[in-house]
Amino acid sequence: xxxxxxxxxxxxxxxxxxxxxxxxxxxxxxxxxxxxxxxxxxxxxxxxxxxxxxxxxxxxxxxxxxxxxxxxxxxxxxxxxxxxxxxxxxxxxxxxxxxxxxxxxxxxxxxxxxxxxxxxxxxxxxxxxxxxxxxxxxxxxxxxxxxxxxxxxxxxxxxxxxxxxxxxxxxxxxxxxxxxxxxxxxxxxxxxxxxxxxxxxxxxxxxxxxxxxxxxxxxxxxxxxxxxxxxxxxxxxxxxxxxxxxxx
Amino acid sequence: xxxxxxxxxxxxxxxxxxxxxxxxxxxxxxxxxxxxxxxxxxxxxxxxxxxxxxxxxxxxxxxxxxxxxxxxxxxxxxxxxxxxxxxxxxxxxxxxxxxxxxxxxxxxxxxxxxxxxxxxxxxxxxxxxxxxxxxxxxxxxxxxxxxxxxxxxxxxxxxxxxxxxxxxxxxxxxxxxxxxxxxxxxxxxxxxxxxxxxxxxxxxxxxxxxxxxxxxxxxxxxxxxxxxxxxxxxxxxxxxxxxxxxxxxxxxxxxxxxxxxxxxxxxxxxxxxxxxxxxxxxxxxxxxxxxxxxxxxxxxx
Numbered sequence: 001x002x003x004x005x006x007x008x009x010x011x012x013x014x015x016x017x018x019x020x021x022x023x024x025x026x027x028x029x030x031x032x033x034x035x036x037x038x039x040x041x042x043x044x045x046x047x048x049x050x051x052x053x054x055x056x057x058x059x060x061x062x063x064x065x066x067x068x069x070x071x072x073x074x075x076x077x078x079x080x081x082x083x084x085x086x087x088x089x090x091x092x093x094x095x096x097x098x099x100x101x102x103x104x105x106x107x108x109x110x111x112x113x114x115x116x117x118x119x120x121x122x123x124x125x126x127x128x129x130x131x132x133x134x135x136x137x138x139x140x141x142x143x144x145x146x147x148x149x150x151x152x153x154x155x156x157x158x159x160x161x162x163x164x165x166x167x168x169x170x171x172x173x174x175x176x177x178x179x180x181x182x183x184x185x186x187x188x189x190x191x192x193x194x195x196x197x198x199x200x201x202x203x204x205x206x207x208x209x210x211x212x213x214x215x216x217x218x219x220x221x222x223x224x225x226x227x228x229x230x231x232x233x234x235x236x237x238x239x240x241x242x243x244x245x246x247x248x
Numbered sequence: 249x250x251x252x253x254x255x256x257x258x259x260x261x262x263x264x265x266x267x268x269x270x271x272x273x274x275x276x277x278x279x280x281x282x283x284x285x286x287x288x289x290x291x292x293x294x295x296x297x298x299x300x301x302x303x304x305x306x307x308x309x310x311x312x313x314x315x316x317x318x319x320x321x322x323x324x325x326x327x328x329x330x331x332x333x334x335x336x337x338x339x340x341x342x343x344x345x346x347x348x349x350x351x352x353x354x355x356x357x358x359x360x361x362x363x364x365x366x367x368x369x370x371x372x373x374x375x376x377x378x379x380x381x382x383x384x385x386x387x388x389x390x391x392x393x394x395x396x397x398x399x400x401x402x403x404x405x406x407x408x409x410x411x412x413x414x415x416x417x418x419x420x421x422x423x424x425x426x427x428x429x430x431x432x433x434x435x436x437x438x439x440x441x442x443x444x445x446x447x448x449x450x451x452x453x454x455x456x457x458x459x460x461x462x463x464x465x466x467x468x469x470x471x472x473x474x475x476x477x478x479x480x481x482x483x484x485x486x487x488x489x490x491x492x493x494x495x496x497x498x499x500x501x502x503x504x505x506x507x508x509x510x511x512x513x514x515x516x517x518x519x520x521x522x523x524x525x526x527x528x529x530x531x532x533x534x535x536x537x538x539x540x541x542x543x544x545x546x547x548x549x
Contacts, residue, residue: 047439050443052439052442072443074439074443078436080434080440082437082455083540083541084458084539084540084541085540093440093444093454094444097441097444097445097446097450097454125539125540127540127542145444
């Protein structure tokens with residue numbers, strides 16, 4: 001178990017109740033998707049798991065027991081890169097902030113840049129890259145600390161479908177090799193079924209988990225899975241659960 | 249083909265431009281920092297041609313008007329006479345230019361250092377900004393001509409008094425722009441820095457300062473011109489003669505003694521200086537931002 005949320009409430013300063021009585025377990029090594037309508041508090045859950053912000057009620061426990069999240073990588077909906085810094089410097093940022101010696105940082109930076117397939121672009125500036133490439137830089141930055149837990153907040157939502165499919169596949173391949181735990185926020189049924197080992201379906205605001213679905217499909221998934229009957233079956237059942245969650 | 253319809257007057261260079269333009273790809277990997285292509289140079293020349301044409305036409309018309317109407321030089325000297333006077337009186341005007349430049353430069357330097365420091369102070373706490381910002385505005389909106397006499401009475405050292413006047417005019421754009429810039433850091437990036445446990449100092453150096461850079465440089469460009477105006481206005485009010493007198497005093501002096509051509513020559517120098525300051529700061533801004541900021545990067549495609 002990586003993190004456990006119990007009866008978590010979150011009320012923002014402006015009175016908006018984002019979460020009400022949310023229970024969620026994040027297990028070691030799983031690819032968990034949070035699926036729900038927009039505004040249901042998916043991103044809020046992610047921020048709370050990351051330790052960015054306090055719960056208004058209930059509790060969050062992280063494994064390790066010191067009451068803090070451990071090493072976490074965070075990928076936002078937007079690439080969120082520093083425009084004045086090269087790809088290399090953007091990727092190295094987490095290590096720079098922690099004062100990791102330059103030589104070691106450089107080696108890990110190269111490794112992370114290689115993992116997302118951006119070799120040769122170390123010295124490019126973000127504005128010289130396409131949307132998909134910027135997102136890859138953002139993922140490399142999240143991976144450079146070798147996190148146990150990778151949090152992704154609708155990371156591919158603003159990309160075109162071709163780029164999104166490609167990044168989905170690359171992300172799955174990386175996850176299959178590295179086996180960190182992923183919590184992936186999305187509002188796409190299809191994307192969540194394709195990627196996840198488990199899906200938590202959330203209700204409309206105030207958000208809580210309405211139901212959970214384990215996706216038991218064989219591990220190396222590729223494009224053939226997208227057209228398989230099993231995939232379609234899962235999409236149908238998850239869609240039904242989502243519709244039900246929104247109604248309730 | 250790029251820009252075909254506008255190039256009729258420069259048809260002889262058109263083939264070359266087309267050849268250069270053909271190499272520009274739309275690949276992700278196209279780098280912006282390529283050396284300037286020939287077409288860029290010609291594009292630049294074409295852009296400055298119209299204002300130069302207007303200027304030359306105006307000067308010729310002015311010279312003709314003065315000559316044909318036989319306007320006396322103490323009312324309106326022609327441009328040729330002004331240039332002649334500039335050359336003839338260079339030994340008097342040049343030292344004055346240096347005096348004005350020194351005050352402008354010093355005022356801009358102090359305005360930059362103080363402005364950035366004040367902006368940093370403002371962003372440390374909302375309360376500091378709320379308490380002090382109105383006074384920065386008051387200092388900005390009070391006409392410098394109106395307070396210059398007071399400052400000159402209070403501060404006995406004239407160059408110092410002039411510097412203070414020029415500083416008052418110049419520092420506000422830097423303060424307000426830099427404050428805005430420091431507060432404009434991307435919120436998600438701030439979250440990211442928090443996630444990685446960045447200290448306040450790290451947030452400042454790695455995030456806020458670079459975010460503020462384009463804003464600061466924009467403010468600096470405005471302040472450069474204002475520092476010169478402040479210095480000249482203060483010199484007018486002080487009206488001091490002697491070795492330490494700047495260009496504004498040369499204008500006053502020429503006015504008193506009806507040396508109108510010299511007055512124009514001094515005016516020309518002030519304007520020229522202002523333009524040079526603006527160009528220098530624009531170049532600085534371009535050099536600092538060229539690799540990443542949209543303002544300094546050519547649009548492609």
